[in-house]
Amino acid sequence: MNEHPQSETLFDEYALGVIEGEELHALRAHLQMCEECSRKAEQARARITLIGLASPPATPSPAVRQRLLESVRPLARRPEVLPVRVASRPWVVPALAVAAVALACLTGFLLIRNQQLSLRLESLESSQTQVRAIEQRQQATAKRSRAVLDLLSSHSTIKVSLAAVKARPVPQGKAFYSPEKGLVFYATNLPHLPIDRTYQLWLLPKSGKPISAGIFETDKAGNGQILLPPLPRGIPAKAFAVTVEPEGGRPQPTGKMVLLGAAS
């Protein structure tokens, strides 16, 4: 392939790894010669990589973290290399150091592999056939996602960062708001609430009383979100806030405010 690819999508197909045979060889040969296309291929690779973020969220067992840290512990804060007397061969000390680290890593890797094989064996003994569920997406989901994307990408959308009212700004929130298109909000690191309490998001208009944008729960990591809540259209926002309210929420804020962000 001496000419530039006719379609930009070819770079995405290449990054995805679906091209094969003669087409693949020709494109690779062209990329080696063409700086501009190489740059486009690199951009496509980054874009395609993002697809992985759509994986259903899954949490590894805490034992993995423990095993990892145990495996590196013998190498942690490595002491200085032993003072071997090798003055006539100054390269020996650094060479030994590199070899020692490499050997230690190899040993650690083999230990991990051994550990993993043992675990796999246990797992196989109680193996279960996993049936992969085919994801059925609803028309409503697609419609809503399109609206979310539209809102996130729109030039008229304002982006408001909400920070903790007190103490360290560990809990955070972000609101994307367009008076015409609606509101997308998400928060992270919020503390878990008692069962009879809930978080409630408020739109604080430039004039008038706060308007409830809905209540939300948080997952184990303290993440919560509200997508496109039913709000009256055309209301300019002065700020957004999150309060803690009794279960089911309240028409007007009554509880402690935990997040606040002004719309600039």
Added chain:
Amino acid sequence: MSKVPGNAEPRATDLELIRRVAEGDEPALARLYDRYSGIVYSVAHRVLQDSGAAEEVLQDIFYQLWCTAANYDASRGGLGGWLLVSARNRAIDRLRRRKPATTTEDERIALPGNLESEVAQTELILKVKSALDILAAPQRQALELAYFEGMTHSEIAERTGQPLGTVKTRLRAALETLRQVLNP
């Protein structure tokens, strides 16, 4: 309401933590693990559909990070991108029972977005998920077979029983949509 957990140490950047890891700092590795293990594991689990195998991939990737942190070159792309690429490649290699097809250096990439903070991760995840949600079901299926199972055009055609031309058309339409949505 429970109290907000304190965070005595200021938030370190990926680069600061990697430098510390290169010096043999175990807590720095733990912090990077806490920051990225969810993403890495989710990708590996989606590919392999097996918790044990996905955990092995996860542990291997962070162990490799420990061993190669001294060679880290920030100019070649951020840690989040490398971890995402590694998770996909290693999991697919394992799924297809093949030897690693890429090296660590091949996996360096500059993502069009930042994954260092949870807020940034959430925003990017929301955007990518929404982008996939708007694809037609056959387009999404073809894209997922390619991304999560490492299939080529002809392999997807064989798996789905669709003509090769149809598979290519669907994938191109899906990729065109993604490109429009995910371009900065």
